[in-house]
Amino acid sequence: MTGPQTGPRIGVVTFPGTLDDIDAARAVRYTGAEPVALWHADADLRDVEAVVVPGGFSYGDYLRAGAIAAQAPVMRVVVEQARSPHRRLPVLGICNGFQILCEAGLLPGALVRNAELRFICRDQWLRVENTSSVWSTRYEPGAEILIPMKNAEGRYVADDAVMDELEGEGRVLFRYVTEGPQRGATNPNGALRDIAGICSADGRIAALMPHPEHAIDAFTGPSDDGMGIFLSALDAITTGDLAGAR
Numbered sequence: 242m243t244g245p246q247t248g249p250r251i252g253v254v255t256f257p258g259t260l261d262d263i264d265a266a267r268a269v270r271y272t273g274a275e276p277v278a279l280w281h282a283d284a285d286l287r288d289v290e291a292v293v294v295p296g297g298f299s300y301g302d303y304l305r306a307g308a309i310a311a312q313a314p315v316m317r318v319v320v321e322q323a324r325s326p327h328r329r330l331p332v333l334g335i336c337n338g339f340q341i342l343c344e345a346g347l348l349p350g351a352l353v354r355n356a357e358l359r360f361i362c363r364d365q366w367l368r369v370e371n372t373s374s375v376w377s378t379r380y381e382p383g384a385e386i387l388i389p390m391k392n393a394e395g396r397y398v399a400d401d402a403v404m405d406e407l408e409g410e411g412r413v414l415f416r417y418v419t420e421g422p423q424r425g426a427t428n429p430n431g432a433l434r435d436i437a438g439i440c441s442a443d444g445r446i447a448a449l450m451p452h453p454e455h456a457i458d459a460f461t462g463p464s465d466d467g468m469g470i471f472l473s474a475l476d477a478i479t480t481g482d483l484a485g486a487r
């Protein structure tokens with residue numbers, strides 16, 4: 242008899258104040274991969290093949306959301322391995338994770354206070370704009386997906402040069418759907434060009450403000466639309482195509 246079959250190991254980082262690590266780990270497990278718990282003080286990623294930086298209020302959002310977490314020992318290693326041309330670690334940031342990846346310099350721009358200066362919690366429609374990143378190949382181009390969002394600092398901003406680069410290189414992954422009859426079809430927070438998620442030039446490092454890990458089955462979430470993100474990465478890891486189809 243052979244031993245238990247386990248899929249690729251995918252790290253899920255927990256900082257003091259993280260909330261969504263359990264759900265992110267569950268989403269990873271649903272794909273057939275093995276979630277590996279990484280603690281903020283770890284200086285070793287334990288041979289994981291991708292890392293998810295989940296949502297929450299790391300270090301109480303003191304200073305700015307994500308600013309302190311970006312300096313944590315585990316992030317130093319994540320940044321190093323994400324930038325290494327040999328290691329080419331895929332990384333996904335979700336909400337506070339998006340804030341952390343921007344603060345760490347892995348993705349450009351910043352997340353600032355929502356235009357109405359309120360915490361917003363609701364189900365949100367997104368349009369999938371790029372289906373060739375490591376984290377989005379499972380979607381049809383232009384697909385509209387329903388994902389929960391909950392944040393106070395979700396408004397994506399960047400200077401004009403960065404915006405032009407993101408648009409020119411097709412690095413806008415998800416946009417808020419701003420028209421249509423569905424509830425949640427508006428730009429919730431004033432994000433520039435309705436941007437909800439972006440990726441690196443090679444599509445390996447990605448982040449979004451809404452929470453795909455809360456939309457992995459229609460029983461506990463508004464949809465199972467979030468699974469495509471985790472399944473896309475599993476495909477890329479399994480086939481070794483970590484530059485996506487770009």
Ligand SMILES: NC(=O)CC[C@H](N)C(=O)O
Nearest residue numbers: 296297336337392393394
């Ligand atoms: N859900 C989250 O990850 C929240 C992120 C951050 N604490 C904010 O409010 O903007």
